Amino acid sequence: MNGSQKEHRTVNLDIHKDLFGANEEAAALNKKKFKEFGLTVIDIMGSVGTGKTQLIEALCERIRGKHRILMVAGDLATTIDADRVGSHEIDTVQINTGTACHLDARMIRVALTDVDLSKYDVVFIENVGNLICPAGYPLGADKKIVVVSVTEGPYMVRKHPLTIKMADIIVINKIDLAEVLEFNIDALVRDIREVDADLPIFQVSSKTGLGIDKLSSALGF
Amino acid sequence: MNGSQKEHRTVNLDIHKDLFGANEEAAALNKKKFKEFGLTVIDIMGSVGTGKTQLIEALCERIRGKHRILMVAGDLATTIDADRVGSHEIDTVQINTGTACHLDARMIRVALTDVDLSKYDVVFIENVGNLICPAGYPLGADKKIVVVSVTEGPYMVRKHPLTIKMADIIVINKIDLAEVLEFNIDALVRDIREVDADLPIFQVSSKTGLGIDKLSSALGF
Numbered sequence: 001m002n003g004s005q006k007e008h009r010t011v012n013l014d015i016h017k018d019l020f021g022a023n024e025e026a027a028a029l030n031k032k033k034f035k036e037f038g039l040t041v042i043d044i045m046g047s048v049g050t051g052k053t054q055l056i057e058a059l060c061e062r063i064r065g066k067h068r069i070l071m072v073a074g075d076l077a078t079t080i081d082a083d084r085v086g087s088h089e090i091d092t093v094q095i096n097t098g099t100a101c102h103l104d105a106r107m108i109r110v111a112l113t114d115v116d117l118s119k120y121d122v123v124f125i126e127n128v129g130n131l132i133c134p135a136g137y138p139l140g141a142d143k144k145i146v147v148v149s150v151t152e153g154p155y156m157v158r159k160h161p162l163t164i165k166m167a168d169i170i171v172i173n174k175i176d177l178a179e180v181l182e183f184n185i186d187a188l189v190r191d192i193r194e195v196d197a198d199l200p201i202f203q204v205s206s207k208t209g210l211g212i213d214k215l216s217s218a219l220g221f
Numbered sequence: 222m223n224g225s226q227k228e229h230r231t232v233n234l235d236i237h238k239d240l241f242g243a244n245e246e247a248a249a250l251n252k253k254k255f256k257e258f259g260l261t262v263i264d265i266m267g268s269v270g271t272g273k274t275q276l277i278e279a280l281c282e283r284i285r286g287k288h289r290i291l292m293v294a295g296d297l298a299t300t301i302d303a304d305r306v307g308s309h310e311i312d313t314v315q316i317n318t319g320t321a322c323h324l325d326a327r328m329i330r331v332a333l334t335d336v337d338l339s340k341y342d343v344v345f346i347e348n349v350g351n352l353i354c355p356a357g358y359p360l361g362a363d364k365k366i367v368v369v370s371v372t373e374g375p376y377m378v379r380k381h382p383l384t385i386k387m388a389d390i391i392v393i394n395k396i397d398l399a400e401v402l403e404f405n406i407d408a409l410v411r412d413i414r415e416v417d418a419d420l421p422i423f424q425v426s427s428k429t430g431l432g433i434d435k436l437s438s439a440l441g442f
Contacts (some may be wrong), residue, residue: 047350048352048377048380048381049373049374051374076380076381077381078380080376080379099353099357101322101351128353130322130352131351132349132351133351136320151270151372151373152269153269153272155269156270158299159269159296159297159298159299159301160269161298162298177401180398180402
C-alpha cells in the first residue's frame with residue numbers, strides 16, 4: 001500500500017449521549033457489517049496518556065505486511081492521534097466528539113458510512129481517553145482492549161472494576177518505566193485477577209516493542 | 222482537632238446524569254451555603270493517577286494548624302482516596318457515584334446535608350478521576366483546580382481545552398518525575414498559555430512538597 005494516496009477523514013459529531021439501548025442496537029448493526037466485510041475490529045480504551053496511540057502504532061508496524069489496516073480515532077477536539085498513526089501510511093478516520101466523553105456505536109456507523117470497508121482487514125478504534133465512560137458503550141468490535149499503564153498510579157484497576165470487567169484483554173503498557181516509577185506490576189495484576197481471574201493480561205512497552213509480538217499473536221494477527 | 226472522633230461518611234448515589242441547568246441551580250445554592258458558613262471550597266479535578274489525593278494530603282499537612290478541614294471524595298466505587306486523607310486525621314465524606322463519571326452539584330448538596338459545616342473552614346472536594354466530564358458540572362466551589370501531571374503524556378492539555386478553560390488554577394504535578402520521563406514541562410506550559418494566557422500555573426511535587434507552599438499561599442491559606 002505504500003505510495004498510494006492515504007485517506008484521513010474528519011467527522012464532527014455533536015451526539016452527546018446515546019441511550020444505552022439504542023447503542024446496543026447500533027453496535028449489533030456494526031458487528032454485522034464488520035462480519036460481512038470480514039473485518040477484525042479492535043476497540044482500544046484507556047485513560048489519557050496511557051499509550052493507546054503508541055500501542056496502535058506498534059501493532060500497525062508489526063502486522064502491516066500481512067493486513068490492510070484502518071484506524072478510527074476518537075478525540076474531543078484534535079487530530080493528534082490520527083495524525084500520528086497516519087504518519088505510518090495507515091488510513092485513518094477521525095471522529096471529533098466535541099464534549100462527548102466516549103465513542104458510541106452510532107458515531108462509528110456514521111463515521112464509516114462513506115468508507116469502502118472492503119479495502120481493509122483490520123480496524124483499530126482508539127476510543128476517547130477516559131477510563132470510565134467508554135465502558136458503557138460497546139461499538140460492535142470483536143475485541144475490547146483496556147490499556148492501563150504504570151504511570152496512572154496504583155489504584156486505577158480497583159477504582160474502575162466495571163471497565164475491567166467488560167474488557168476482553170488488558171494491556172499493561174509502559175512496563176519499561178515501572179522501575180523508575182517504583183510501580184508494582186505484580187500488585188496491579190493481582191488487582192485485575194480479583195475482578196476477573198481469567199482475563200488475558202499482556203505486559204508490553206509500546207515504546208520499546210517488548211511484548212507486542214505476543215499480544216499481536218493473541219489477537220490472531 | 223487531634224484526638225477527637227473523626228467522621229468518615231459514605232454516601233451512595235445513583236444519580237447518573239444531571240441536566241446542566243439543574244446543576245447550575247444546585248451549584249448556586251451550594252455556593253450560597255458555603256458562603257454562609259464562611260467556607261473556602263476547592264474543587265480538584267484531573268485524570269486518574271494525576272496525584273489529586275496526594276496534593277490534598279500535602280495541602281492538609283501544610284494548613285491543618287491554621288484551618289479546620291473537610292475532604293469530600295468522589296469515586297465510582299472505592300473509599301481509597303478518602304481513607305488516605307482520613308489517615309491524616311481529617312474528616313471525610315465519601316461520595317460513591319456508581320457509574321457516574323463526575324460529581325455534580327446535587328450530589329454535593331445531598332452528601333453535605335447532615336454535615337455540620339460550622340466545624341470547618343476549608344473543604345477540599347476531590348472530583349472523580351476524569352479529565353473530561355467534571356468540567357461540565359460546577360459544584361459551587363470558590364476555586365476549580367485542574368491537576369495535570371507529567372505522567373499523562375504531552376497532549377493532555379491540547380486534547381482538553383474546555384477543561385483547561387474552566388479552571389481557575391492549573392497544577393502541574395509530579396515535576397520530580399519530569400526528568401526520568403523525559404517530559405517537557407515548558408511545552409506543556411506553552412499549551413496551557415495558548416488556551417488561556419493568564420491562567421495561574423503552579424508546578425509542584427506533592428510527593429516531595431516542592432511548590433506546595435506557593436500554591437497554598439495563592440489559595441489564601
